[in-house]
Amino acid sequence: MNAVAHGNAVAQGKTGFTHPLLLAATPELWIEAACAAPDVLLLDHANCEKKAASTALALMFAYAEDLDLAVRMSRLAREELRHYEQVAKLIKALHIVPRRLGPGRYADGMRRGVAKTEPQREVDLFICGAFIEARSCERFAALAPAIGGAPGPLFQSLHAAEARHHRVYLELASRAAVRSGIDMAARVAAFAATEAELITGPDDVFRFHSGVPG
Numbered sequence: 377m378n379a380v381a382h383g384n385a386v387a388q389g390k391t392g393f394t395h396p397l398l399l400a401a402t403p404e405l406w407i408e409a410a411c412a413a414p415d416v417l418l419l420d421h422a423n424c425e426k427k428a429a430s431t432a433l434a435l436m437f438a439y440a441e442d443l444d445l446a447v448r449m450s451r452l453a454r455e456e457l458r459h460y461e462q463v464a465k466l467i468k469a470l471h472i473v474p475r476r477l478g479p480g481r482y483a484d485g486m487r488r489g490v491a492k493t494e495p496q497r498e499v500d501l502f503i504c505g506a507f508i509e510a511r512s513c514e515r516f517a518a519l520a521p522a523i524g525g526a527p528g529p530l531f532q533s534l535h536a537a538e539a540r541h542h543r544v545y546l547e548l549a550s551r552a553a554v555r556s557g558i559d560m561a562a563r564v565a566a567f568a569a570t571e572a573e574l575i576t577g578p579d580d581v582f583r584f585h586s587g588v589p590g
Contacts, residue, residue: 397510397542397564399572402518406575409582409589411523415472418463418527420584423477424512425460428541429453431505439498448544455541459534466530480583483508485574489567495556496563502549503563506542507571511585513538 393401410417432453436446467474486507490500516535520528553560579587 395510395514397507397546397568398514399568400576402511402515403576403588405588406582406586407518407522410519413582414470414523414525414527416477416582417519417523417584418467418470418472419475420477420480422460422463422467423479424584425456425463427483428509429456429460432456435501435505438501445548448548452541452544455537459537462530462534466527477583478581480581480586481579482511482574482583482585482587486567486571489570495552496558498552499549499556499558499560499563500567502545502552503560503567506545506549507567508585509538509542509545511571511575513542515584 393399395401430453432449436449436453439445486504490504491497513535516531516538520532520535523531549563550560552558553563574585575587577587578590580590582589
């Protein structure tokens with residue numbers, strides 16, 4: 377049994393939740409908080425889309441010699457920016473006043489596990505990206521039927537895109553791992569544990585990727 381499958385078995389045994397990558401489902405308390413604060417949810421999600429595009433562009437520059445990687449990240453960045461425009465349009469339609477939001481702890485918590493040196497750094501960066509996209513996908517699936525109103529259909533439409541993005545990141549991570557002889561299953565297991573702790577642990581700040589509201 378590989379690391380991901382083992383993690384899924386553990387998660388299923390404890391909660392009934394199964395996912396090809398994630399070990400824990402979004403807590404119900406987070407969904408309740410999201411439904412109660414759609415303005416913060418949408419504003420932070422708009423930020424997430426911009427950050428996702430920026431990350432894809434940064435990876436293009438970091439590994440510029442890899443043309444296949446660069447093309448795939450270019451396409452992903454364009455799609456993330458289109459998603460940002462969709463969210464921004466909805467924010468305007470709902471008359472939500474734009475404002476700056478401080479970052480949550482999720483992305484920083486995930487990236488702390490990224491290796492500082494190559495070739496493991498490349499593998500870790502793409503695994504980290506896969507988890508972030510997978511969590512977005514899982515949250516959209518949970519939110520779409522719960523939140524209602526205008527955000528519901530948008531979140532449903534974004535769900536499939538995030539699923540596709542997480543597979544792109546995983547494929548690039550796997551390719552880099554094979555090329556470098558790195559045990560990808562072990563790295564996935566490490567990030568999966570960290571991700572589950574961030575999602576299920578108490579969180580003082582509500583954000584799109586935050587944990588249980590404190």
